[in-house]
Amino acid sequence: MTSDSQISDYLAQLRKSLSRMTISEREDIVEEIHMHIRERLSGPQIGVDSVLAGLGSADELAQQYRAGLLVQRAQKSSSPLLILRAALRWATTGVEGFLVFCIALTGYAMGVGFLLLALMKPFFPANTGLWVGPDQFNFNFRMGATMTNPSPPVHEVLGWWLIPVCLVIGSLSLALTTKLLQFLMRRFRWKVPIRGAAPARPVMMTL
Amino acid sequence: MARQFAAPPEEPDTTDKWEAQMRKGCLEMAVLASLWRGRLYGLEILRVLERDSNLVLAEGTIYPILNRLRTEGLVQSEWVEAQAGHPRKYYHLTAAGRERATQMAKTWTQFSAGLGCLIEPVVRKEEVEQPL
Numbered sequence: 228m229t230s231d232s233q234i235s236d237y238l239a240q241l242r243k244s245l246s247r248m249t250i251s252e253r254e255d256i257v258e259e260i261h262m263h264i265r266e267r268l269s270g271p272q273i274g275v276d277s278v279l280a281g282l283g284s285a286d287e288l289a290q291q292y293r294a295g296l297l298v299q300r301a302q303k304s305s306s307p308l309l310i311l312r313a314a315l316r317w318a319t320t321g322v323e324g325f326l327v328f329c330i331a332l333t334g335y336a337m338g339v340g341f342l343l344l345a346l347m348k349p350f351f352p353a354n355t356g357l358w359v360g361p362d363q364f365n366f367n368f369r370m371g372a373t374m375t376n377p378s379p380p381v382h383e384v385l386g387w388w389l390i391p392v393c394l395v396i397g398s399l400s401l402a403l404t405t406k407l408l409q410f411l412m413r414r415f416r417w418k419v420p421i422r423g424a425a426p427a428r429p430v431m432m433t434l
Numbered sequence: 435m436a437r438q439f440a441a442p443p444e445e446p447d448t449t450d451k452w453e454a455q456m457r458k459g460c461l462e463m464a465v466l467a468s469l470w471r472g473r474l475y476g477l478e479i480l481r482v483l484e485r486d487s488n489l490v491l492a493e494g495t496i497y498p499i500l501n502r503l504r505t506e507g508l509v510q511s512e513w514v515e516a517q518a519g520h521p522r523k524y525y526h527l528t529a530a531g532r533e534r535a536t537q538m539a540k541t542w543t544q545f546s547a548g549l550g551c552l553i554e555p556v557v558r559k560e561e562v563e564q565p566l
Contacts, residue, residue, distance in 0.1 A: 262522060262523065263476055266477050281493040283492060287494065288497075296505065
């Protein structure tokens, strides 16, 4: 394989891995990497293999771009889906990330659960509610129990008030989880995204 | 004859991990500081970091960082035709980038001065009285 074809293949793979970005963003990145390779090859004797190895694989490089941008967008976005994706990416980097992902999953699952209950109430009024009884205080959907004939001593207490209550709690859960995750991503931003400095050469930093 | 117990050897990768985390935490400040004196392109930034601070980055690391700093409005970029025969993408600090670099440098200076006092005896390997 010639040097030119190696470079072309690398850039094609990079372009493919960045396919979710806008065309202008993607082409700008590919062009910059292309110029980096040319610049390095114009220096003192160095092979294309070494230059490409220095950049890492095209997929890894693209992942660094995507990770940085994903977290950055998530910090400003209020989309739970985007924030959850960023948290998932963070989860792959270590324990802190995993904990944040668990918080995100719990918070959003709770929010969606409450909103679903509010939506289900008009269709299944007798089975959806806040059920109270000995050692029991549950918002849920029950098969078989009815408001008119509850299984004593457990009974439903909210009636139609369940809808506004669940809407408020569900919305609050989603909003608070989003705010908390945005805060955590800003606070620990440096931990989230990227492959770090090359570990091979030990460096004593001046203090 | 008293037996001597050697401390268990430290896991070799623990220090590496700590150092990698520390350097990762400093990257943004280092890149912003490298642009303080004027515009540079990616490879130049890598060389400046290595020459002035012994901070050696994997080459593929610098471009995603610059891209992020650009979208945060801390640096701006422009393509410039160079005598090398191909264009280069130069980066320079924006006003927000200069402010961020100043804040970071101030925080770093205070932090390192404080920590420097703490670790001074460690660096000098001062003898300490061992408990019996």
